[in-house]
Amino acid sequence: xxxxxxxxxxxxxxGQEVNITCSHNNIATNDYITWxxxxxxxxxxxIIQGYKTKVTNEVASLFIPADRKSSTLSLPRVSLSDTAVxxxxxxxxxxxxxxxGGGTRLMVKP
Amino acid sequence: DTxxxxxxxxxxxxxxxxxxxxxxxxxxxxxxxxxxxxxxxxPELMFVYSYEKLSINESVPSRxxxxxxxxxxxxxxxxxxxxxxxxxxxCASSLTPGxxxxxxYFGPGTRLxxx
Numbered sequence: 001x002x003x004x005x006x007x008x009x010x011x012x013x014x015g016q017e018v019n020i021t022c023s024h025n026n027i028a029t030n031d032y033i034t035w036x037x038x039x040x041x042x043x044x045x046x047i048i049q050g051y052k053t054k055v056t057n058e059v060a061s062l063f064i065p066a067d068r069k070s071s072t073l074s075l076p077r078v079s080l081s082d083t084a085v086x087x088x089x090x091x092x093x094x095x096x097x098x099x100x101g102g103g104t105r106l107m108v109k110p
Numbered sequence: 111d112t113x114x115x116x117x118x119x120x121x122x123x124x125x126x127x128x129x130x131x132x133x134x135x136x137x138x139x140x141x142x143x144x145x146x147x148x149x150x151x152x153p154e155l156m157f158v159y160s161y162e163k164l165s166i167n168e169s170v171p172s173r174x175x176x177x178x179x180x181x182x183x184x185x186x187x188x189x190x191x192x193x194x195x196x197x198x199x200x201c202a203s204s205l206t207p208g209x210x211x212x213x214x215y216f217g218p219g220t221r222l223x224x225x
Contacts, residue, residue: 041198042218043202043218043219044216046214046215049213087152098214100152101152
């Protein structure tokens with residue numbers, strides 16, 4: 001299973017753009033990159049998923065370079081309610097189950 | 111309906127008790143999962159059910175016994191637990207088994223305390 005490495009924590013301020021980078025050096029050819037958000041005492045919530053290049057939805061963008069050994073989750077104009085833990089997961093290829101990495105604890109300050 | 115429900119929300123049990131956690135989804139998903147999450151740690155996969163059959167057991171102790179009575183329900187039977195089993199137990203589902211790239215929908219979890 002591909003292992004992921006993320007910063008343990010990040011601080012930001014309201015209205016700023018936040019970029020969280022995840023390293024996954026041994027990603028397999030068929031693996032996807034998926035990001036989840038988790039608030040305290042709640043289940044994780046899907047944010048975005050991609051395979052290569054760039055994916056954008058209504059809440060975030062995901063940038064994946066050509067070598068796919070890393071990815072960056074971009075949250076535009078964060079608010080206090082974006083304070084949460086963000087998990088980068090890599091897997092899905094050839095039946096690989098998704099495995100949660102350590103996560104990044106994002107604190108958004110006023 | 112994109113919701114996974116879990117009951118109870120909280121559970122306190124002694125080490126000699128038998129209890130069950132319940133999970134339900136009505137999205138037509140055919141893969142269902144149990145995760146265990148300790149405080150400030152990521153969720154850890156325990157079991158995966160594919161088409162109501164147990165497909166993955168991540169070396170979970172036998173005091174945890176999963177059951178999938180039908181495609182919408184998933185239970186986790188608990189017996190003779192230890193205090194270190196206290197955690198948030200999360201249920202999730204996804205559309206097609208074996209397709210790890212699919213979105214997993216998580217329930218709110220059951221907060222379990224073993225005394």
